[in-house]
Amino acid sequence: MSLCNNLKQNIRKCIAEKDINSLLVYKDICDHLHEGEDEYKGYKSVEIPSDTLYEEMVRLIRLYQPDSIKDEEGEIESIWMGSIPKFELPQPIEEAILLPKxxxxxxxxxxxxxxxxxxxxxxxxxxxxxxxxxxxxxxxxxxxxxxxxxxxxxxxxxxxxxxxxxxxxxxxxxxxxxxxxxxxxxxxxxxxxxxxxxxxxxxxxxxxxxxxxxxxxxxxxxxxxxxxxxxxxxxxxxxxxxxxxxxxxxxxxxxxxxxxxxxxxxxxxxxxxxxxxxxxxxPWVHRSITGDSLSYIKSLYEEWNSSLTEPLDGVVYCSKDWCYHKPKVIKKYGKYAWKPSSEATTTLREINQKPNKMFEVYFDEVEIEGKKIKKASMKTVRNHKVGDVVTVWLNFDGSIVKIVDDDENKQTKRSFNKLNNTEKEDRGKEEEKKAMEPPAKDEVIQKDSEFQASSSSTPSSM
Known part of the structure; x- marks a missing residue:
C-alpha cells in the first residue's frame, strides 16, 4: 500500500485496508501529538486527525487486536487530565451516573x-x-x-x-x-x-x-x-x-x-x-448500565441534544462513586463515553450510471450507528473513481449520505468554521442582498455528492 506524508489520508488508507499494525503506529503518533508535542516521527501537531477519525481507528484496532488497546492507565501526575475512552457498546456499571458530553x-x-x-x-x-x-x-x-x-x-x-x-x-x-x-x-x-x-x-x-x-x-x-x-x-x-x-x-x-x-x-x-x-x-441520571443499555444511552443523547442549547457529542457515564485519581496512583481511568458516529472510511468498488442519469455506487460495507451501508444512489460522482478511499457521511436521521475524499472533508470543515465565526457578517450580506432584490422564489440549495442511501438497519439491543 502506497502512503503519503498526509497523516489523515494514511490513517484512512490503513482503515480501508484493515492494516492494524500500521494503525497502531499511527495511533502512537496521534497520542504524542495530542499530548502537546509539536512534531513526532515526521508529523506535525497541525496534522492531528479529527476525534471521529481517531475513534474509528481505535475501534478497528479494538476489533482485531483488543489486547493492543487498554483503558487509559499509568502514573498520574499531580495534575492530569486524561481523555475519556470511547466505546460503541456500553461498559457495565452497577450504580452509574450518566451526564451530557x-x-x-x-x-x-x-x-x-x-x-x-x-x-x-x-x-x-x-x-x-x-x-x-x-x-x-x-x-x-x-x-x-x-x-x-x-x-x-x-x-x-x-x-x-x-x-x-x-x-x-x-x-x-x-x-x-x-x-x-x-x-x-x-x-x-x-x-x-x-x-x-x-x-x-x-x-x-x-x-x-x-x-x-x-x-x-x-x-x-x-x-x-x-x-x-x-x-x-x-x-x-x-x-x-x-x-x-x-x-x-x-x-x-x-x-x-x-x-x-x-x-x-x-x-x-x-x-x-x-x-x-x-x-x-x-441533567444527569442514576441508572444501572449493562451490555444491553445502548438503546437507552442513544435515546438519552437524543433527548438531551434536542433540549439543550449547548452542542453535545455524546454521553459520559461512570460509577456514582468515581473520583479523580490521587497523585502518583496507577489506576484505570474508569470513566467512559458513548459518541454518535456520523462517518466511516471505506473503498469504492463499483460506479454505474443509470438511464435517469443517477449513479449507483457500491463500496465496502460500513456500519454507522447500527446501519449497515454498502450501496447508494447519487446525483454525481464528481472526481471519484473505483478504488478510491473515501469517507461516507450519514446524517443523524439516517436519511442522506455523502461521500467525500480527505481534501473535500477538509474544505467542508473550513466552510463550516467560516460560517460559525462570521455569522454577523453573513447576516449583514444577506440583509443587503434582500434589500436589493425583489421577492423571489424560495431558494434551493443543492449540495454536491449527496445521495439517498440504500441501507439495512441493524436493530439496537434493548
Missing part, C-alpha cells in the same frame, strides 16, 4: 485563595503537565473572561460540602476540570462545534476573541482536588472517607488553628456541589 475543549481551572478564591492558572489538556504560569498567562486570561460567574459563585456560596463537614470558605485551593463550549449551537449537525472554542482559545487576535466571547462558556464537571483548611484537629470532626489524602510529614503544613487536608470528591458529590451553587444546570 459537551462538544468543546477540555480545560482545567485552578483556584487559590488569597483574600478570595481567584484563578491562579488554567490549561488545556495538552498543557496539563506544563503548568508554567507565565507560559499559560494568555490562555488563563481568556479563561478568566468567561468564568467570572463560577468565580463569584464559589466566593458567594454559604454551602456546606460533603455531608456538612466542610464549608466553602474552608477551601484553600480547588482544581476544577470542565469543557469550554458554545452557549448556543447554531447548526443541525453535531460535527465541528469544538472548532469554535478551539479557534477562540488559540487565536492571537484580541478582536477575533472578543467577537467570539459572547458565545463561549465553561461547564464544570469534575473536581480534581480540593485543599481545605480544617479548623479543628479532632479526628471526629474530620470527614471520614477514603478520599481524604493527608500530606506526608515533609509536606504537611500544620497551623495553630488547624491542619490542611486534600480531598477528592466523587462524581455524585461534584454534581451536587456545582448544582447547589448554580454553576451546573444540566
Amino acid at each position: 459537551f462538544d468543546g475543549c477540555s480545560c482545567g481551572v485552578f483556584y487559590k485563595r488569597f483574600e478570595k478564591l481567584e484563578i491562579c492558572t488554567a490549561c488545556s489538556r495538552n498543557f496539563s503537565s506544563k503548568l508554567d504560569m507565565k507560559v499559560q498567562e494568555p490562555y488563563t486570561n481568556k479563561v478568566r473572561s468567561f468564568t467570572s460567574n463560577l468565580t463569584n459563585k464559589l466566593n458567594e456560596s454559604s454551602s456546606f460540602l460533603f455531608d456538612g463537614k466542610f464549608h466553602v470558605s474552608d477551601i484553600r485551593e480547588i482544581y476544577i476540570r470542565g469543557e469550554i463550549c458554545m452557549k448556543i449551537k447554531n447548526r443541525t449537525t453535531t460535527t465541528l462545534y469544538s472548532g469554535f472554542p478551539a479557534k477562540a482559545m488559540s487565536t492571537d487576535s484580541n478582536e477575533v476573541f472578543t467577537e467570539m466571547l459572547p458565545n463561549l462558556q465553561f461547564v464544570p464537571y469534575e473536581i480534581m482536588k480540593i485543599v481545605f483548611d480544617v479548623c479543628n484537629e479532632d479526628e471526629d470532626n474530620c470527614l471520614s472517607t477514603s478520599h481524604i489524602s493527608m500530606p506526608d510529614s515533609s509536606s504537611a503544613k500544620k497551623r495553630s488553628e488547624g491542619i490542611i487536608l486534600e480531598y477528592v470528591p466523587t462524581q455524585e458529590e461534584v454534581l451536587r456541589f456545582f448544582s447547589s451553587i448554580g454553576v451546573y444546570k444540566y
